[in-house]
Amino acid sequence: MSILTPTAVAPPRSRAYGDGARAMLPLLIGAAPFGVVIGATVAGSGMSVWPGWSTGWLVYGGSAQLALLGGLADRSSVWLLLLGVLLINARLTLYTAALAEHWRAERRWWRILAAWLVVDPAFVIGARGYASGRGTRAANAFYLGGAVVLWIGWQLCIVGGIVVGTALPASWPVGSIAPLYLISLIATDPDAVRQRRPLAIAAVVTALFSVVPGHVAAAAGIATGLAAGSIRRAASPKGRS
Amino acid sequence: MTAWPAVLAAGALSVALRLLPLILLSTGPPPAWLRRVGALIAPVVFASLASAAVAAAMVSRGVGGAAPEALAAATALAIGRISGRRWLSVSAGLVVLVGLTVTPGA
Numbered sequence: 094m095s096i097l098t099p100t101a102v103a104p105p106r107s108r109a110y111g112d113g114a115r116a117m118l119p120l121l122i123g124a125a126p127f128g129v130v131i132g133a134t135v136a137g138s139g140m141s142v143w144p145g146w147s148t149g150w151l152v153y154g155g156s157a158q159l160a161l162l163g164g165l166a167d168r169s170s171v172w173l174l175l176l177g178v179l180l181i182n183a184r185l186t187l188y189t190a191a192l193a194e195h196w197r198a199e200r201r202w203w204r205i206l207a208a209w210l211v212v213d214p215a216f217v218i219g220a221r222g223y224a225s226g227r228g229t230r231a232a233n234a235f236y237l238g239g240a241v242v243l244w245i246g247w248q249l250c251i252v253g254g255i256v257v258g259t260a261l262p263a264s265w266p267v268g269s270i271a272p273l274y275l276i277s278l279i280a281t282d283p284d285a286v287r288q289r290r291p292l293a294i295a296a297v298v299t300a301l302f303s304v305v306p307g308h309v310a311a312a313a314g315i316a317t318g319l320a321a322g323s324i325r326r327a328a329s330p331k332g333r334s
Numbered sequence: 335m336t337a338w339p340a341v342l343a344a345g346a347l348s349v350a351l352r353l354l355p356l357i358l359l360s361t362g363p364p365p366a367w368l369r370r371v372g373a374l375i376a377p378v379v380f381a382s383l384a385s386a387a388v389a390a391a392m393v394s395r396g397v398g399g400a401a402p403e404a405l406a407a408a409t410a411l412a413i414g415r416i417s418g419r420r421w422l423s424v425s426a427g428l429v430v431l432v433g434l435t436v437t438p439g440a
Contacts (some may be wrong), residue, residue, distance in 0.1 A: 119424070144337040151345025161344050171340045178344045182351050184379070190355035191375045194364055196357025208352045213383055220376035269403060269431055270424065272387035273378040273410045277423035285377035295378045296385035303389035310389065313380035322374040323367060 109231040113218055113238030121246045123178070123271025128247050132254015132267035133157065138166040142255060149251045153244070154212055157181040157309075184312050188216040195229050207233070210240035217275065218243075224282075254276045291322035406431035 135145030140162075148158040157178045164174040188211045196204045211219075215236065222235035279285045279292065291329075295318025302310035348416050364372075371378075391400035410427030414420065 106440040124439050143340045147342070148341055152348045154348065155347065157344070159341065165337050165340060171343065174340050175343055175347055178347055179351070182348050185348070186351045186354055187375065189352050190359060190364070190368055191372060192427045193355050194372075195410060196356075197360075204356055205353065208356050209349060211352050213379070216376070216379065221349040224376070230421075267339060269387070270383040270408065270428070272382040272403075273406060273424045273427040273431075274420075276407055276427065277414045277420045279377050279380050281383075281418050281420050282377065282413045283371065285380075286415065286425050288374060288377060292377055296381045299382045300389040300392075303393050308394055311382045311386045314385060314402055318378040318382065319371045319374060322378065323371045323414055326370050 105231045106234045109222075109227065110238035113222060113235035113240075113244040115217055116221065116235070117214065117239035117242045117246075119274050120217060120271055121243055122177065123269070124155070124214055124247065125234050125250045125283070128250025129254035131155060131158050131162065132251040134162050134254075136255045137252070138162055140165060146251055146255065148250075149248050150244070151176055152178065152182070153209075153247070154182050161274070179311055180312060182212075184315055185211055187315070188212075188219075190286075192216065195223055195233060196248060198229065198232060203233075203237070207237055207240065210237070212240075212243070213245050213272070215240040216244035217278065221278070279298070288322060291325065292316045294318050294321045335400035402431050405434060 132146075135142060135148075138145065145162060148161055152158050160177045160181060161174055165179065181253060189208050192211065193204070193208070195208055199207070207314070214316040218239035219236035221233075222232040222239075223229075225232065225235075227235065285292065295314040297314075299310045299314025302313040305313075351358030384407060388400060388403045391403040406427040409430045410423045413426040417423065
């Protein structure tokens with residue numbers, strides 16, 4: 094085949110990488126101010142820039158990074174810092190467990206990379222991809238395309254925060270785009286709307302636990318909401334069958 | 335204390351939390367409880383994260399101070415339910431948020 098032979102149609106898998114990358118953009122815009130804040134925290138903490146910036150690709154989770162950086166600035170015990178990271182990032186285990194079932198046909202390096210990139214917005218995109226009915230291989234590409242864009246964008250946001258962190262006007266509501274996007278995903282999904290009781294329980298428990306220090310609110314809400322949903326399904330005749 | 339040991343240990347812990355399910359679920363089928371809640375994980379996580387964002391505003395600025403975020407979230411939910419359009423839901427929420435944020439006294 095000549096190199097001049099036109100390619101008819103992009104294969105679904107390669108197109109899905111791009112689709113996932115584009116789908117990630119609203120979430121990346123929403124997460125960007127958080128990354129900038131982390132960069133500004135690194136710059137203002139007095140610690141060396143390299144370990145601070147490296148939390149972006151080693152820990153790779155905004156809440157855990159912020160807690161770690163705050164603890165390092167306060168000279169907290171390493172064990173306390175690790176306990177905080179464990180509590181905050183425990184939800185990532187659940188995310189990977191939910192996504193990994195779809196990754197069995199992929200190569201080992203792909204699965205390790207995909208798991209390493211799991212974080213809240215990536216899980217959002219992954220869940221969307223698998224619910225879209227585009228086929229497992231294409232949905233995997235959709236997930237990884239979005240996850241890679243998020244990872245690159247996150248590192249750049251932290252660098253931006255280190256350089257010009259305090260210049261971003263605090264009045265810009267860009268940080269609220271991500272929660273509004275999450276709400277829109279629930280509101281426009283008929284299956285999610287039908288599960289409103291566990292969702293409401295998760296939201297209320299998260300709100301109640303938000304006054305507890307240690308960033309445990311979302312983890313508590315997710316655990317309670319899933320437990321409520323699991324009990325409900327186990328008790329229903331359909332769930333037992 | 336140099337920051338590197340804590341950063342490296344926290345990084346190793348975070349990677350382990352992500353990779354653990356790959357190892358545990360590589361051979362056998364997923365556990366029954368995971369299958370039971372599988373379809374619930376995404377919407378429950380979304381609800382918790384959205385709620386956490388609104389609650390964080392309430393904790394830092396008080397209930398009244400977080401009114402723009404709470405009303406924007408309620409608007410996005412209502413418009414999304416009525417219209418079924420994601421972009422309209424987000425846009426409506428943002429309009430409410432910006433409108434209330436720039437209104438003096440809001």
